[in-house]
Amino acid sequence: MLDFFKRRSSGLKDEILSGLTVALALVPEAVAFAIIAGIHPLHGLYAACTVGLITSIFGGRPGMISGATGALAVVIIALVAVHGVEYLFPAVILMGLIQIVVGLLKLGKFIRLVPYSVMLGFVNGLAIVIFMAQLSSFREPVRDEAGNVVSLDGAWLTGDSLAVMLGLVALTMAIIVLLPKVTKAIPPSLAAIVTVSLLAIFGLPMLGFDTLTVGSIAGSIQAGMPWEWFAILHGDMTWARLFSFETLWIILPYSLILAAVGLIESLMTLSLIDEITDTRGQGNRECVGQGIANTVTGMFSGMGGCAMIGQSLINVNSGARRRASGIAAALFLLAFILFLSPLIEMIPMAALVGVMFMVVIGTFEWASLRMFRKVPMSDLLVMVTVIVVTVFLHNLALAVLIGVIIAALVFAWKHATHLAADSHFNEYGAKIYQLHGPLFFASTDSFRDLFDPANDPEDVVIDFYYTRVYDQSGLEAINSLAERYGKVGKRLHLRHLSPECRDLLDRARDLVEVNLSEDPQYHVSTDRLE
Incomplete structure (x- = not known):
């Protein structure tokens, strides 16, 4: 892996500035995953706030960032499409309770059974998924008659719009690479976002150009407090009906899958951050922390969440090593939603895409490309299989499970x-x-x-x-x-x-x-x- 995440000391200022950077990067991700799941963007934003805050306090990995993720969105799509959005939140609450039980039973230690070849496939596959997720920013969002975004699969940008987008992305990446050579007082990702945003707000209009912004995709993200949104959403549906036996029978399969996907992605990300920072996280504590976070976020109308490898790497790259950065990120994000949403809506998507492209470059294990002739064919098979399942099925839990099964069968065959x-x-x-x-x-x-x-x-x-x-x-x-x-x-x-x-x-x-x-x-x- 490229040495973008080398060990460095961190103070409170570094933690807070890193949290601000992460909060800015969380906004479009949470909005996009909510849209993918077929629910209102606020469900993703509230999940990013509550899950991020609670896991930063109670989780087992300081410096790791959690929030709404695409892996969970894939599962949520089926639940919402078949049963309706009102069943999502009890499903998230039950998901959290299952994760708490897993942590209390100390089952998080089984992440040790994941072979290195599976880890490589997971990391490389996830890097490709993160890259592909940014491509939607090079499309025009599709809106309904009321102006709400219903899809991110509109026509590709062309002409001046595409040129401006590419130029701003390139400028963002250049700032992130070059700024640390000049000063380390400001996180490079934050400096890049601020610089490109100012250029897009004040410079481009003077030249007669325009570019996509967070607001152009999410619309207005300002809203009331989470519990107010929950009451509006459910209306006359009582808590007794929400948690009846009939509801439990409907949501149980989805909750089990959500819990498994969330824990596998979180524990895999924890292992990756452990390796990068040369420290040791607590897997079982992270399971309990994730469970508490999802139980609470379900009560506050969030879509549920787990560890986010992209934002976690941004946080680590910005110098954060403690819990303060995750807490700051969650509080900044909540402030953005409640008080500063007009400013957040003005951030160009190009700046955030550039930051995520740098995450992709830092996440992908480039050394693995030179391993094809140096490692056993069975390890290559496992790694490629995990990458393929991750990229094409967008199911990280299934990819890891298949990789572990193949590796175990290969091990058994060889030792037989x-x-x-x-x-x-x-x-x-x-x-x-x-x-x-x-x-x-x-x-x-x-x-x-x-x-x-x-x-x-x-x-x-x-x-x-x-x-x-x-x-x-x-x-x-x-x-x-x-x-x-x-x-x-x-x-x-x-x-x-x-x-x-x-x-x-x-x-x-x-x-x-x-x-x-x-x-x-x-x-x-x-x-x-x-």
């Missing part, structure tokens, strides 16, 4: 052939099999083929000192082998089995030869860091 045995006879004429390699479901056939009960002597010893039984399939293979030797009237002895295996072996338990001085002791890692 690693089981072998050395054999020799002791001074009493017993044949000793010294096993090497793992015994689990994929290697049980190889395990059975190692032995010859018909031709072996009366006493046979299997030594597990250099191996380990990993699952029930391995235990059943041992039981079956014991029965095979028993049928031909021969004795099978097992040595150096772990205590867990000895306890689980039932039919072969009396065959275990216990050697406490040599039997291995296995320990389970604690959740101390979770």
